[in-house]
Amino acid sequence: MRLLSQNERTVLATLLALVCGVGVAGARRAGYLGGLKTAPPVVVTSAPVREISDTLRTSETVSQLFARRGVNDVDWAALARGVRNFNPHRLRSGLVFVFRQRHGEPSPHTVAVRVSHDARLWMTRADGGWSASVERIPWRVEPLTVEGTIRTTLYDAMDEAVGEETLPREARSQLVWGLSEVYDWVVDFSRDMQEGDRFRVVAERLVSSEGEVRYGRILAARIDASNRHLYAFRFDHGERTEFYDEQGRSMKRELLRAPLEFKRIGSGFSMRRFHPILRHYRPHLGIDFGAAYGAPVRSVGAGMVTHAARMGGYGNLVEVQHNARTTSRYAHLSRFASGVRVGARVTQGETIGYVGASGLATSPHLHYELRINGRAVNPRRQFNTGSGEPVPAVRRAAFEQEKVRLLELLEPETALSHTAT
Ligand SMILES: [Zn+2]
Known part of the structure; x- marks a missing residue:
């Protein structure tokens, strides 16, 4: 030495x-x-280390943020080369950077930023400049069963069923939307469910090593509405994952139950009773959906556009033909989606226009009609029609096994009787 x-x-x-x-x-x-x-x-x-948090602002580059904190010597290109999938130009505004600076030193020596749910980027100043590494943040997955009864809104029912410490508010809303997506072809959550109806859902609850909580995939669910038990089980049939009912039939149908996603209806929508608050012209042959001006409207099924223009009291109207008998109409639109014109093909769920108040409408809403052989029918009456594709025969045994596993989570009180049969 x-x-x-x-x-x-x-x-x-x-x-x-x-x-x-x-x-x-x-x-x-x-x-x-x-x-x-x-x-x-x-x-x-x-020496004591000071931590300062700073947020990447809108229309600000990451080097501008670093300059504000006294760091001007980062070679971003070199840094990006050292970390897989890291692009300093693609960092989204709102990200919070934590700068660590030793007392008496002119600028920070370490910077940490949580770039995603499961990764934190660490940047450290060394002799040869800045280097970066990624810290993986592990998440634990546990099944969570939630059961609720609707009194006013589905959101309120979810809030009542799960506490903030089990699932934060945002995760609870997402769980409501996730549930409405599972039943998209079978239940219109804004019309078919009423006070006293019940739901049960098994979802993955994810907990990070740092204590954050969010919700993962929905695994199984049951809706008790209109005196029916509607089951849904997540199952990978070999090509993709879908939801199946207890008899192994897909939840998917030729038509969606509603032309607006449930999350577009707004959380204030009450299920206590139906208010026909929206004024419309007579005779009224469809369903009105209250939604914010500009909310996207989706085609309930695949088909061909047969009308996309103004039509009297309908205002801006899109009509889609789904098969030889069935067409759907979407009225009072503020505008059409790009590419939506007569003869165009649309897929199920594709956005065809946006909610407005054109034609005879006093407030923004969507007037939706389902027509069979040219005559408007009540879309709610289609509640019981048809069933989805069954699980492929080669996957049937696997489905039954998975169903039993999920039923034990969904209905623990009856699990014994399920396994006994
Ligand atoms: Zn109407």
Whole structure:
């Protein structure tokens, strides 16, 4: 080992004094050394580190943010090369960067940013510039069974059924939307469910190593509405994952139950009773959906556009032909989606226009009609018609097995009777 020169020794001693002095001063402020008359034993600790959080603003580059915090020496291109899938130009605004800076140093030496649910990017200053690494944040998955009864809205029922510590508010709303998507072809959550109806859902609850909670996939569900038990079981039939009822028939149908996604209806929608608050022209042959101006309207089924223009009291109207007998109409639109013109093909769920108040409408809403052989029918009457494709025969045994597993989570109280049969 090389002996330190006189000069280096002086520097080291000064540094130690600086470091310890700072340490003691910090401790004194914190009250640990109150009343001590003599100096404490010398303990070499690292200097206190300050953490400052700063947020990447809209239309700001990451280097502008770093410059604001006194960091101007990052070679972003070199840094990006060192980390897989990291593009400093693609960081979204709103990301919170934590800058760590040692007392007495002019600028931060470490920066951390949570770039996704399961990754944190660490940047560290070393001799040759900045280097970066990714910390993986593990999530634990546990099944969560939620059961609720509707009194006013589905959101309120969910809030009543699950506490904030089990699932945060945002996750609860997403669970409601997820549930409405599972039943998209079978239940219109804005019309078919009423006060007293019940739901049960088994979803994955994800908990990170840092204590955050969110909801993962829905695994199974049951809706009790209109004196029916509507089951849904998630199952991978070999090509993709779908939801099947208890008899192994797909939840998917030729037509969706509603032309608006449930999350577009708004959380204020009450299921207590149906208010026909929207004024419409007579005779009224369809269903009116209240929604915000500009909310996307989707085609309930695949088909061909047979009308996309103004038509009297309908205002801007899109008509889609689904098969030889069935057409659907969407009226009062504020505008049409691009590419929606007569002769165009649309897929199920595709956005065909946007909610408006054109034609004879006093407020923004969607007037929806289902027509069979040219005559408007009540779409709600289609509630019981048809059933989806069955699970492929080769996957049938696997489905039955998975159904039993999911039923034990969905209905633990009856699990014994399920396994006994
Ligand atoms: Zn109407």
